[in-house]
Amino acid sequence: MNVLSAIARPRLSEDWHLALKNLLLPMYCRACGARLLTEENCVFCPDCWESSPRIERPFCDRCGKPHVRIVGLGALSNYPCADCRDKPNRHIRRVWGAAYYDGAVSAAIRLFKFQNKRLLAEPLAAVMEEFACREMADETYELLVPVPLYHTRLRERGFNQSLQLACLLREAFPSAEVDQSLQRIRPTCAQSTLTSEQRARNVRGAFAVQGDAIKDKRVLLIDDVITTGETATECARALKRAGAAAVDAFAVALACPMPNFEL
Ligand SMILES: [Zn+2]
Ligand SMILES: [Zn+2]
Numbered sequence: 001m002n003v004l005s006a007i008a009r010p011r012l013s014e015d016w017h018l019a020l021k022n023l024l025l026p027m028y029c030r031a032c033g034a035r036l037l038t039e040e041n042c043v044f045c046p047d048c049w050e051s052s053p054r055i056e057r058p059f060c061d062r063c064g065k066p067h068v069r070i071v072g073l074g075a076l077s078n079y080p081c082a083d084c085r086d087k088p089n090r091h092i093r094r095v096w097g098a099a100y101y102d103g104a105v106s107a108a109i110r111l112f113k114f115q116n117k118r119l120l121a122e123p124l125a126a127v128m129e130e131f132a133c134r135e136m137a138d139e140t141y142e143l144l145v146p147v148p149l150y151h152t153r154l155r156e157r158g159f160n161q162s163l164q165l166a167c168l169l170r171e172a173f174p175s176a177e178v179d180q181s182l183q184r185i186r187p188t189c190a191q192s193t194l195t196s197e198q199r200a201r202n203v204r205g206a207f208a209v210q211g212d213a214i215k216d217k218r219v220l221l222i223d224d225v226i227t228t229g230e231t232a233t234e235c236a237r238a239l240k241r242a243g244a245a246a247v248d249a250f251a252v253a254l255a256c257p258m259p260n261f262e263l
Contacts, residue, residue: 030111031104043111043120044104052103053258054131060084063229064095068259089229091236092221093246097254098131101225105253109224113161121161124224124252125168132172132250139248141176141220144169147235148207150184165252166222176220181213181242182235191231199230207235209242219247227255 021027027036031048058076059066062084070076089095099105105127112120146162154160166178185208191199221235226249236247 048104052105053100064097065256094248096250098128099253101253101255121164125165129172142217143179143219144176145182147223148184150187161224162222181210203231203234207238215243216245219244221249223251225253226251
């Protein structure tokens, strides 16, 4: 799916409504401030959306973090980074990230999660779908499992952003169904406010699986952002305990530095 087809074109029945709204209440790109045209969506202009950096080869085939790219060599094979070679993650087979947590994509994730801009689920899922078509064609998963919210947080926010993304990704993974048997069994602090050590402690034992739907299944854990991977690892630990055959994780964005190019 072309990302812009999701972000730029509202459904036909909504065209007149959007045109009128834009006339009465002009809309501006939340990243660069440019006036948006009627046919664009009401959050970002196509330039900002398209230039928000995506993760491209070569990247680590375990943690998903990109390697330095050598100009002129084109698409390269992926390979593990030094960290993953030295200390492989025992619970997650591999992590996939579609974009850097930067630019319009990071702004969109924050608006989606914290300001209830639910229409952004579609373009964000489209970023993941585009990446999946390019990089994950050989992977087969049986379950798409969203990272769960604790019930009080879910009530507060009104929706689970990872569940919305998982539901929109069903077409990209036709052999998989969405499963919600992974639960967050105690409240945790926002990981973004903690150090790496505190993050591990914060989520330790916070997840459990109900029932036996996970047993012997190949699971793709869905999240919006992966930073140090502590939450995904802890989810994977619970999924493995429930008998998952393998667990991979897939996020819209990885919070990692952008590697330099080498000539
Ligand atoms: Zn813009
Ligand atoms: Zn790695």
